[in-house]
Each structure stands twice: as structure tokens, then as C-alpha cells.
Amino acid sequence: MPETGAIAFRDIPVTADFDAVGRLVRATGFFSDAEAAIAEELVAERLEKGAASDYDFLFAEAAGGLRGYACYGPVPGSVHSFDLYWIVVDPAEQGRGLGRALLAAAEQRIARRGGRRIYADTSSRPQYEPTRRFYEACGYRQEAFLTDFYAPSDGKIIFGKHLG
């Protein structure tokens, strides 16, 4: 069992997050190598561009290291919509509410910046059933379903939540 001490949230990425995010995303066994590479790429872009990047992060850390993270950002061209790009929790930490806590903390940050809507894209594949239930439990509702968007029988479901 990993250490389960107090978990702290941190917004500002540091260089070590690139490797930590890659390890965490791969440790879930949920994402493809290509998806893990995209997750790393977003950290790299944020490290390179700083706050000018459209990718914001929230890292959940315990003594043993990174336990989960969320990546979100303002939708270009929208005055008040944000996209949730990634939310990942260490398998050893799942089922303890860390995902909900991360999402709630990201929503607070978005609301403080004037955000009114949050969107999260997910796949319609059976593998994503727990993901869909997670969003619904967190107050998101399905706003669109684009059949076969990612691949045959792999549609895109857009979940949305209204803030405030």
C-alpha cells in the first residue's frame, strides 16, 4: 500500500511533473501510449509557456509523490467556458474521493476566474462507463453525443456543467 498521508493541492507545475504525470497516466492502465504522450505534452507546453498557456493544472500530492491531477483551460473564443482535458487518479488512491475533490477544486478555480460552464469530452466505449458515472455523480450532464467520432463504435460524449 502506498502512503496515504494528507494530500495537498498545487497549481504551479514544476519540471518533475512531466515525468510524474507520464508515470501516473500509464500506471492507470487506462490510457494508450499515444494518450499518455499527449498528457505529457500538455505539461511540457505549460512549463514552456507558463501562464500564457491555455492549459492549467492542479496536482494532488502526498508524501509519496503525485496521487492525481487535473488539466483544464479556457475555451478559446468563449467568454466563460472551460474544458476539462484530463483528470487522473492513482489506481491505489481510487475510490477515496480524490477525483471528486480534484474536480471540485478545479471548478472553484474556474468559477473564481469567471468561468460559468465546464465541458468534459469522453468516449462512448464501455471502458468509459465509470468515467461517465463519475461525471454524472459530480453534477455533469450529457450535452451531446457524436456517434463514431473517435472511431467506428467509439463516439464522443460531451458532458457539461453550469457553475454558479
Place this chain on the structure above:
Amino acid sequence: MPETGAIAFRDIPVTADFDAVGRLVRATGFFSDAEAAIAEELVAERLEKGAASDYDFLFAEAAGGLRGYACYGPVPGSVHSFDLYWIVVDPAEQGRGLGRALLAAAEQRIARRGGRRIYADTSSRPQYEPTRRFYEACGYRQEAFLTDFYAPSDGKIIFGKHLG
């Protein structure tokens, strides 16, 4: 009246396209300065990254210069979906079928690359009614409507078309 000689299509962007696209987009009177800047930015990114960019272009030219263009590209994470990012026609050239010809030519290129689905995001604002009618006339149908996505009373409509 501008010259209306034969119009030729060209795929490979050249440096002069950056200014020409900016002028064309602004000449329509349809887009905001911020939107025009994004249009230019996509040309710049393509010029910088070449074919490694996710933005592909199709330029429609006559003797007098650029008459219209389309910008499209593969959706990251999808095996067969493409996004249509921009399609713009010189105001003096509108109503003559150039938009349809540009879109049909872009669709052919997408189909040759294995693309099966094309998506175009539009606004629900009244200003975009002609745009929405254009997509419908070209075989696209509304697949999603995200209310207030861009701003209050400015929703996002996602049009989609299945190829082949």
C-alpha cells in the same frame, strides 16, 4: 467589380498567405479582430511546422489574388474525423458557388486521406444563419447544440457530415 477569371486551388501555403488570409477574413466584415488574428495564427503555425502541423489549407486564387480559403485538419485522437476550422470567401465572390467548391474540394482531400467524418462548429447567433444554411445545403446536419457555449445566448452548433 473584381476580376472574375478562372479560379485555381492550391494546397501548399506560402509566406504571402499570412497577410492575404488576414486581409480576406477582415474584408468579410464578419469576423472580430480576435478571430482574424486566430485565422492568421493558423497560417503561421502551418508555415512554421509544415506538414507536421494539424492544419491543412486550401486556397482559391484568381488573377487578382486570394478569393477564398478553407482550413481543416485531422481531429487528434480520432482515426477518421476531421474538423473544418475555417471557410471564407471574398465578399465580391460570394453567391457564385466558390464556398461550395472549396468545401467539396476539401472533402475530397479528406476522403483521400481516409477521413470519414467532417465536423464544423458554428455559432447559434442570428449572424450565422447563412452559415448554417450553407452547411445544410452542403449535406451537413446539426449533431449537437451546446447552449450559451461561447457566451450568453451564443451557443455552439456542431454540424457533421459522413463521407463515403
